[in-house]
Amino acid sequence: xxxxxxxxxxxxxxxxxxxxxxxxxxxxxxxxxxxxxxxxxxxxxxxxxxxxxxxxxxxxxxxxxxxxxxxxxxxxxxxxxxxxxxxxxxxxxxxxxxxxxxxxxxxxxxxxxxxxxxxxxxxxxxxxxxxxxxxxxxxxxxxxxxxxxxxxxxxxxxxxxxxxxxxxxxxxxxxxxxxxxxxxxxxxxxxxxxxxxxxxxxxxxxxxxxxxxxxxxxxxxxxxxxxxxxxxxxxxxxxxxxxxxxxxxxxxxxxxxxxxxxxxxxxxxxxxxxxx
Amino acid sequence: xxxxxxxxxxxxxxxxxxxxxxxxxxxxxxxxxxxxxxxxxxxxxxxxxxxxxxxxxxxxxxxxxxxxxxxxxxxxxxxxxxxxxxxxxxxxxxxxxxxxxxxxxxxxxxxxxxxxxxxxxxxxxxxxxxxxxxxxxxxxxxxxxxxxxxxxxxxxxxxxxxxxxxxxxxxxxxxxxxxxxxxxxxxxxxxxxxxxxxxxxxxxxxxxxxxxxxxxxxxxxxxxxxxxxxxxxxxxxxxxxxxxxxxxxxxxxxxxxxxxxxxxxxxxxxxxxxxxxxxxxxxxxxxxxxxxxxxxxxxxxxxxxxxxxxxx
Numbered sequence: 001x002x003x004x005x006x007x008x009x010x011x012x013x014x015x016x017x018x019x020x021x022x023x024x025x026x027x028x029x030x031x032x033x034x035x036x037x038x039x040x041x042x043x044x045x046x047x048x049x050x051x052x053x054x055x056x057x058x059x060x061x062x063x064x065x066x067x068x069x070x071x072x073x074x075x076x077x078x079x080x081x082x083x084x085x086x087x088x089x090x091x092x093x094x095x096x097x098x099x100x101x102x103x104x105x106x107x108x109x110x111x112x113x114x115x116x117x118x119x120x121x122x123x124x125x126x127x128x129x130x131x132x133x134x135x136x137x138x139x140x141x142x143x144x145x146x147x148x149x150x151x152x153x154x155x156x157x158x159x160x161x162x163x164x165x166x167x168x169x170x171x172x173x174x175x176x177x178x179x180x181x182x183x184x185x186x187x188x189x190x191x192x193x194x195x196x197x198x199x200x201x202x203x204x205x206x207x208x209x210x211x212x213x214x215x216x217x218x219x220x221x222x223x224x225x226x227x228x229x230x231x232x233x234x235x236x237x238x239x240x241x242x243x244x245x246x247x248x249x250x251x252x253x254x255x256x257x258x259x260x261x262x263x264x265x266x267x268x269x270x271x272x273x274x275x276x
Numbered sequence: 277x278x279x280x281x282x283x284x285x286x287x288x289x290x291x292x293x294x295x296x297x298x299x300x301x302x303x304x305x306x307x308x309x310x311x312x313x314x315x316x317x318x319x320x321x322x323x324x325x326x327x328x329x330x331x332x333x334x335x336x337x338x339x340x341x342x343x344x345x346x347x348x349x350x351x352x353x354x355x356x357x358x359x360x361x362x363x364x365x366x367x368x369x370x371x372x373x374x375x376x377x378x379x380x381x382x383x384x385x386x387x388x389x390x391x392x393x394x395x396x397x398x399x400x401x402x403x404x405x406x407x408x409x410x411x412x413x414x415x416x417x418x419x420x421x422x423x424x425x426x427x428x429x430x431x432x433x434x435x436x437x438x439x440x441x442x443x444x445x446x447x448x449x450x451x452x453x454x455x456x457x458x459x460x461x462x463x464x465x466x467x468x469x470x471x472x473x474x475x476x477x478x479x480x481x482x483x484x485x486x487x488x489x490x491x492x493x494x495x496x497x498x499x500x501x502x503x504x505x506x507x508x509x510x511x512x513x514x515x516x517x518x519x520x521x522x523x524x525x526x527x528x529x530x531x532x533x534x535x536x537x538x539x540x541x542x543x544x545x546x547x548x549x550x551x552x553x554x555x556x557x558x559x560x561x562x563x564x565x566x567x568x569x570x571x572x573x574x575x576x577x578x579x580x581x582x583x584x585x586x587x588x
Contacts, residue, residue: 072475103478113469116492125487126477173473180477 020045020184020214021066021105026080028061028070035061037248038080041233043184048210050225050255051218053235053270058247059218062235063186065090066216067105068098084184103130105184106177111193112169114161114176119144119153122161122172126180139179146212147175148205167198174205178213185209187217191224203228222271225255232258234267328566331559338553344560350523350539352557359557361564363525367440367535368565370527371515372508374444375451379504382448383455384497390456391463392485403460410453418517421446426518434530438520441529447514451504458503462496463489495583502576506569512537536561 019042028036036058043049043066051059061070068089070076081088088094089101103126115122123140132139140157144150149171156163161172170190177185191199206215206228219225225232236250251258251267262268269275336344339359347360386406390399426442429435435442466489474484490497520532521542534542540558548555 067476069472069476072472099478099480101478102476107476109469109472109476111469113467113473115470115473115488125474126479129477129479129483129487176473176477 018045019043020085021216022081022083022086023062023065024081024083026062026065026078026082028058028065028079029075029077030073031075033244034246037246039249041249041252043214043216044231045214046210046212047230048206048215048217048228049231049233050229051216051233051235052220052222052225053247053250054237054275055220056245056247057235057237059233059235060188061247062249063188063216063218066184066186067102067107068094069102069107071098099130103180104182105186106180106182107186107188108170108173108177108190110189112166112173114164114169114172116160116162118158119161119164119172120157123176123179126176130180132180143175143179144172146178146209147171148201148208149175165198167194167201170194170198170202171205174202174209178209182213184214184216187215189218189220192220199224222259222273226259229255231255234258234262234264234270236266236270325566328559328563331556332563335553335556335560338556348525350534352554357553359560360525361536361561363523364534364536364539364561365564366525366527367515367519367523367533368509368537370440370529370533371444371447371511371519371535372505374441374529375447375508375511376501376505378445378448379452379455379508380501383452383500383504384459386452386456387459387463387497388485388490391460392481392489403457406453406457410450410457412450414450414511414513415517417446417450418443418514421514421518436520436530436532438518438522438532439530440519440533443515443517443519444529446518447508447511450511450514451507454507455500455504458500459493459497462493462500465496466492495580498583499576499580502572502579506572509572510537510565510569512541516541536565 021043023039023041023043026036026039027034035056039058039062041062051063053059064070064073065078065082066084066089070078078090080090082090084101084105094101115125117125120140123143124136127136127139141150141154144153149168152168153164153172161169164172170193174185174190191202194202203224206217209215210230217225217229231252232255233252234250235247237245237247239245251262251264253262258267259271262271344359344361347358348362349358349360350363351358390402394402421442422438425446426435426437426439429439429442433441470488470492471484474488479487515535516538519535519538521534521538522532523534523539524531526533540561543554543558
């Protein structure tokens with residue numbers, strides 16, 4: 001039943017929650033190189049979906065399709081459809097509204113990348129450019145609270161965001177993403193540059209954020225995927241006859257199924273650490 | 277030589293013969309040679325400062341400093357000489373001001389265009405071209421100002437044959453590549469992750485550049501500005517050829533005037549006897565120039581350190 005999500009023609013609704021993002025036959029090329037082959041996936045609303053898989057399997061590539069960050073990569077071409085509330089984000093009519101898409105589908109990157117501004121301005125920036133008219137101080141405080149950074153940062157809002165530690169910087173980036181009130185937050189290996197304690201804090205934070213936001217997290221850390229996510233998509237990579245390596249979605253199911261009772265042999269091997 | 281550890285390799289053979297006997301001396305020799313070369317530049321700087329200081333002190337023993345700073349005319353060769361450095365500073369200030377008004381905005385915009393908007397191919401062609409432009413001899417710029425720009429200005433402005441405006445404009449063009457090239461380096465060095473961070477929040481390209489990229493490159497841009505200003509202050513040939521040789525306390529850009537550097541050229545190309553008062557004036561003027569550019573460079577150094585961002 002749940003594996004309906006990867007069946008090509010059957011887009012049955014999520015039993016527990018509706019799908020907020022649907023990828024339909026998504027193929028991504030970088031130049032002539034195919035990075036991701038015909039992928040179908042439905043992302044359930046207000047849940048955490050983890051993308052796991054070996055390097056080069058296309059998981060980050062797919063993630064960047066959801067907020068059209070691939071547009072910024074010269075030579076990148078996305079085929080198929082990404083539906084957000086049923087509307088195809090890669091439709092021509094959204095070409096002029098990419099900013100709106102990115103406001104509603106936020107992103108946190110692998111390496112913390114706070115702007116060289118004050119902590120306050122790091123958060124206010126996104127709100128300001130998107131025309132936020134409410135009380136900025138309140139928004140900054142609320143965002144920092146939601147990102148579990150308020151207590152550490154409240155006395156140094158006027159200091160540079162770069163003065164924080166790595167884990168704090170990443171939470172600042174999460175706060176910055178939250179501040180523009182997105183519906184979805186895409187996280188591209190958000191903990192890979194952090195120490196275990198900072199990682200733990202971010203994971204705890206993810207559980208709190210889940211109530212309000214839909215989260216997709218790419219991770220190389222399988223324990224992390226099993227700890228934080230509700231759904232897990234396993235991507236794999238295989239070589240074509242011409243020797244090119246293509247990423248594809250191998251299996252997608254509830255996290256406990258993927259980790260305890262996957263249908264595919266290759267998933268079993270990957271999650272048990274036998275390759276990758 | 278046998279191994280000095282007194283143990284042979286695991287398999288009993290001895291394939292590894294230390295051959296570093298000479299190295300200690302080679303190392304010392306190389307170190308000494310490099311130190312010598314490094315010393316040459318330091319010794320030159322010290323020499324320049326010493327000779328400047330020596331002659332400047334000699335000058336001020338004959339002319340009190342308050343005359344140097346307080347008088348409003350510069351006429352060291354007259355029977356009743358006056359030494360108001362403010363006159364020459366004013367000339368330098370005016371030409372440099374015009375040059376920076378031209379070079380800083382255009383240079384910065386060119387830098388933004390090159391690093392943010394131009395396709396990579398275009399950047400790879402234009403960047404070296406800019407640096408070639410910076411290598412055009414300034415005497416060429418000087419005659420360009422005098423023989424090309426001034427006649428054009430004359431058609432619609434009441435400029436004299438020698439004037440600050442023409443010299444300043446052309447000097448601006450001459451230092452523009454410096455500003456563009458250095459600012460471009462600074463902007464290009466801003467990590468892409470910051471641009472991506474801004475885009476991911478829904479920023480447009482313009483918002484990303486203005487609010488994220490430029491502030492991050494601030495210290496490098498400021499350094500390029502200050503370097504350009506100091507270059508303008510110290511620029512010699514263009515102002516000597518195109519701005520004139522008439523020391524005059526004026527801020528009128530159409531007028532013939534004289535800068536500090538042009539004065540030094542005027543005196544040193546003539547037959548002024550060494551040791552005379554007029555001879556010593558050029559050291560006093562040179563010292564003033566030196567102090568001004570040094571102050572700018574120190575400010576730049578401080579500014580860059582204060583605002584430089586570390587991203588790692």
